[in-house]
Structures are given as structure tokens and as C-alpha cells.
Amino acid sequence: MINAIPVLIMILIVPLLIYFTIKWLSSFNIFTLTVKRWVFPVYTVILIVAFGLSFFLPLDVGSNESGIQRFDKEKVPNLYIIPQALGSVDLLKDYKVQEWVIPYDGDVFGIDTQGEEYINNIGYERKAEADGQIEATFYVTPYVIDNLDMTTDFMPEMQVTMQDDTLVVKTPTPIRHNISVLQKEFPIRQFAADGWLEGLKEEQSFRVVDEVSSDEAQPQWINVDNDRIFSTELLYLKIPANMEVKLDGEHHIFQVFPD
Amino acid sequence: MSLNKVTTRQIVMKQYQYKLKAYYQVFNSMVILQVIALLFSTGGIMFRGGRGFGLDISLNTYTADMIIIFTFLWAFINAITITTKAYREDDFIFVTNRQTQHLSNMLFLITASVIGGVTAVLVGYLNDIIFFFTTDPKTFAGYSELITPFDVLTGVVATSLYVLMFCAAGYLVGVIIQLNRIFTVIIPVLIIGFLIVGGQTEGIPVNVRIYLFYVGETDVLLFMLKSLVTSALIFAGSFFLLRNKEVRV
Numbered sequence: 001m002i003n004a005i006p007v008l009i010m011i012l013i014v015p016l017l018i019y020f021t022i023k024w025l026s027s028f029n030i031f032t033l034t035v036k037r038w039v040f041p042v043y044t045v046i047l048i049v050a051f052g053l054s055f056f057l058p059l060d061v062g063s064n065e066s067g068i069q070r071f072d073k074e075k076v077p078n079l080y081i082i083p084q085a086l087g088s089v090d091l092l093k094d095y096k097v098q099e100w101v102i103p104y105d106g107d108v109f110g111i112d113t114q115g116e117e118y119i120n121n122i123g124y125e126r127k128a129e130a131d132g133q134i135e136a137t138f139y140v141t142p143y144v145i146d147n148l149d150m151t152t153d154f155m156p157e158m159q160v161t162m163q164d165d166t167l168v169v170k171t172p173t174p175i176r177h178n179i180s181v182l183q184k185e186f187p188i189r190q191f192a193a194d195g196w197l198e199g200l201k202e203e204q205s206f207r208v209v210d211e212v213s214s215d216e217a218q219p220q221w222i223n224v225d226n227d228r229i230f231s232t233e234l235l236y237l238k239i240p241a242n243m244e245v246k247l248d249g250e251h252h253i254f255q256v257f258p259d
Numbered sequence: 260m261s262l263n264k265v266t267t268r269q270i271v272m273k274q275y276q277y278k279l280k281a282y283y284q285v286f287n288s289m290v291i292l293q294v295i296a297l298l299f300s301t302g303g304i305m306f307r308g309g310r311g312f313g314l315d316i317s318l319n320t321y322t323a324d325m326i327i328i329f330t331f332l333w334a335f336i337n338a339i340t341i342t343t344k345a346y347r348e349d350d351f352i353f354v355t356n357r358q359t360q361h362l363s364n365m366l367f368l369i370t371a372s373v374i375g376g377v378t379a380v381l382v383g384y385l386n387d388i389i390f391f392f393t394t395d396p397k398t399f400a401g402y403s404e405l406i407t408p409f410d411v412l413t414g415v416v417a418t419s420l421y422v423l424m425f426c427a428a429g430y431l432v433g434v435i436i437q438l439n440r441i442f443t444v445i446i447p448v449l450i451i452g453f454l455i456v457g458g459q460t461e462g463i464p465v466n467v468r469i470y471l472f473y474v475g476e477t478d479v480l481l482f483m484l485k486s487l488v489t490s491a492l493i494f495a496g497s498f499f500l501l502r503n504k505e506v507r508v
Binding site for chain 1: 287295316318320321323324326327378381383384385390391396397399402406410413414417418471476479
């Protein structure tokens with residue numbers, strides 16, 4: 001429902017504001033006939049110059065210092081499901097953030113996470129050979145708002161080391177990421193933006209709520225929902241053939257069996 | 260008695276040209292309104308936050324929607340103003356009747372709508388430039404959507420048509436007030452009452468239906484049809500209401 005109160009406030013306050021502004025300006029006696037005649041033409045010239053100038057400034061996403069990129073994929077893999085569902089992480093190479101190769105001679109190791117973030121999605125597969133090296137790869141899918149990728153190139157680094165018989169994962173302290181974006185006015189967005197007012201239209205229509213969505217049919221993929229995609233993360237380990245991972249109650253650790 | 264024969268078209272065009280020159284203050288008030296709206300637009304309209312792995316995200320969205328809305332308000336007030344007695348008197352500089360008065364007023368309002376629509380969209384660019392130079396470059400991401408020149412052109416046409424609808428509505432209100440001064444009280448009460456009550460009805464509220472009928476239309480041709488038909492009907496209604504009234508009252 002559209003809230004009428006802001007509209008009412010605007011209807012009441014704006015004319016008063018304009019009236020008093022004009023009164024105040026008039027008190028300086030600046031509105032001579034000549035000034036009045038030139039206000040609109042000068043204003044028009046300023047607007048035309050601004051319009052022309054806008055083409056020379058890096059106003060589009062990806063062209064400026066912020067480093068933010070437009071997210072152009074229709075769907076992203078759900079890292080909580082993909083490894084087990086497909087028995088492979090080959091699809092995830094676009095989402096690789098960091099990787100480590102850790103030498104280890106033992107037969108078994110446990111996993112410990114430290115830091116402000118928590119990783120609860122840890123998968124592992126056994127290599128064919130016993131090469132004495134644990135290969136760890138960290139994957140994160142982007143957090144997307146308004147089709148803008150807020151994650152890629154902004155992820156703080158984390159550390160993975162072996163201490164005695166424990167693989168220690170030191171997660172980073174979250175960094176604050178402030179971003180300002182411009183939106184064109186609604187009469188432009190109305191015809192240019194995908195899914196314009198889709199939320200309001202759905203809210204106001206008598207839709208069938210129990211309809212099976214494509215998300216449910218293919219849970220290993222996350223579709224763009226209301227211009228937002230939540231990120232998922234995965235720590236994936238490739239361990240030597242003769243090695244075991246000590247399971248604990250704190251982490252969701254699962255084995256992947258490649259085909 | 261003059262022997263000159265003038266057609267309705269000639270009179271209308273003369274009145275229209277006169278109004279374009281004489282009513283320049285209408286455009287000055289638009290300038291003031293759009294500049295005020297520009298100041299209001301600097302605060303951002305939407306804040307969204309989120310939490311990803313290792314990131315605490317905040318996204319501020321800035322748009323010049325406020326300028327568009329203020330331009331609608333200007334159009335509405337401006338259209339009421341030109342139906343007031345002081346403005347009506349100007350028409351008697353020329354030979355006139357109700358028909359030529361209406362037609363020249365409509366032509367003036369159509370012109371004002373185009374000017375309002377074009378400037379409202381252009382102020383958006385001024386807003387973007389001001390924002391670009393006043394924001395930390397590290398946090399400035401630019402336009403969130405891909406906008407083509409065709410989208411901008413469509414936006415200008417759509418804004419002008421919105422402004423025209425508000426002009427037509429304002430003109431109708433002005434004409435109704437001419438019928439009886441009591442409507443100066445009744446109409447605001449009806450509008451405010453409708454905004455409140457219209458949103459509290461069961462099912463889809465009436466004001467939401469109206470909003471979605473115009474603003475929810477994503478086909479530009481259908482939108483043009485809807486807005487032009489609406490404006491034409493409202494202008495026709497204004498003409499119909501005053502057709503039997505004396506020219507000078």
C-alpha cells in the first residue's frame with residue numbers, strides 16, 4: 001500500500017517552502033525585470049552544459065575508481081549444495097578467492113576456525129596419490145545488490161595454516177564497504193529497468209503462492225531475487241589418498257566423491 | 260466594426276504566442292522549484308545493507324525522482340493559475356471566446372509540459388554531476404543500470420506526458436473552481452480524503468490501481484496511449500464544464 005502521509009506532508013510543506021523562499025528572495029529586490037527574463041534561458045544553458053559534460057565523466061559502473069562491476073550472470077552456484085550434488089568443484093573456478101598448498105606428513109588432521117567470520121561449509125575429496133600435500137581452496141559467490149557485484153575484488157584475505165595436527169583457518173575481520181550508486185529518474189527506469197515494480201505488482205495481485213519456483217526445482221543454483229543475491233562460501237580441501245579428516249560437531253564437513 | 264476576417268486558428272495562435280511571451284514567470288517558478296528539488300535530492304533516497312563473508316555492505320542510492328515529482332506539482336499549480344481571473348483577463352486583449360481561450364491554454368500547457376519534461380530529465384544530469392564531484396571517488400559506483408540514449412529519449416517523452424496529465428488535472432480543478440468558489444475547499448478535501456481512504460479499501464487499493472495503471476506500464480506505446488487519452492479526456496471535461504458559461508464573468 002502506498003503511504004499517503006509523505007505525499008500529504010509534501011503537498012502541504014512544499015508550497016509553503018516555495019512561497020517563503022520567493023518572498024525571501026524578493027526582499028533583496030533581485031527580481032528585476034531583466035533578471036526575470038534571463039532566469040529561464042540561463043538555467044536552460046546550464047542544463048544543456050551539464051548534459052554534455054555527463055558524457056565525459058566516468059558515471060557508469062566499471063568506469064570509475066570504486067572498482068564496482070555490474071553482475072552479468074543470470075544465476076550463481078549455491079556453494080552449500082553444488083559440491084555434493086555434482087561431485088565436482090570444476091564449475092566454481094570463477095568464484096575462487098584464495099588457495100593454499102600445505103605440506104603435512106600425518107595421517108589425520110582436525111579443522112579449527114578462528115576469527116570474526118565462521119566457515120561452516122567445508123568439503124574434501126581424496127586425491128589418487130599420497131603426495132603429502134593438502135590443497136585448500138576458498139570459494140565465495142558474490143553478494144549482489146541491484147545487479148552490482150559487491151564482493152569480487154573486495155574480499156579481505158584469510159589464512160590457512162597447519163598447527164600440529166590441526167588445520168587452522170583464520171577468518172578475516174569484516175570490512176565496511178560503502179557504495180553510492182546513481183539511478184536515473186523513474187520515467188526512464190519505468191521502460192528501461194528489468195522487473196520494474198515487480199514486487200508491488202506481485203504484492204497486489206492474487207497470485208498462487210504455492211507455485212513451484214525454479215529455485216526449488218534446481219536448488220544448486222541461486223537465481224536473482226528482487227535484484228539481490230546472497231553470497232555463499234566453501235572451503236574445499238584436496239587431501240592425500242592416505243589421509244583422514246577428523247570430523248567434529250562444530251563444522252559441517254562432508255566428503256565429495258568425484259565421478 | 261472591423262472588416263478584417265480572422266479564423267479561430269489565427270486567434271488561437273495569436274493568444275498562444277502572447278501567452279508564451281507573457282507567462283515567462285511560469286517557467287521561472289519551475290526553475291525555483293526544480294532547484295529546491297535538486298537540493299532535496301542530495302540526501303539519497305534509499306539505503307540498503309547486507310552482510311557477506313568478510314564484508315559489511317551498505318549501498319546508498321541517489322536519484323532525481325524528487326525533481327520529477329516537484330515538476331508534476333509545478334505543472335498542477337501552474338495549470339490552476341492560468342485559469343484564474345487575472346490570467347483570463349489577458350485573453351481579452353484579443354478577440355476571444357471560450358473555445359479559443361481553452362485551445363490557447365491547452366497549447367500553452369502542452370508546451371509547458373514539454374519544457375517541464377525536458378528540463379526535469381536534464382536536471383537529473385546536473386544532479387549526477389554535482390554528486391560525482393561531491394562524493395568520495397572510492398565509494399562512487401555510478402549508474403546502477405545500463406541506460407541507452409533511447410531510454411533517455413523515452414524518459415523525456417514519458418516525463419512530458421506525466422507533466423501533461425498533471426497540467427490537465429490542474430486545469431480541470433481550476434475550471435471547476437470557476438464554476439463555484441466552494442470547490443476551493445471541497446477539492447483539496449476530496450484529494451486528501453482519497454489519498455487516505457483510497458489506500459484503506461479491501462483488495463487492491465484504488466490509488467495503487469491508478470498508480471500501477473500509469474507508473475506500472477512498461478510498454479512505452481501503451482503508456483503514451485494511456486496518458487494521451489487521459490489528458491484529452493480531462494481537457495475535454497474542462498471544455499464541457501465551461502461551454503455554457505459567459506466569456507467574461
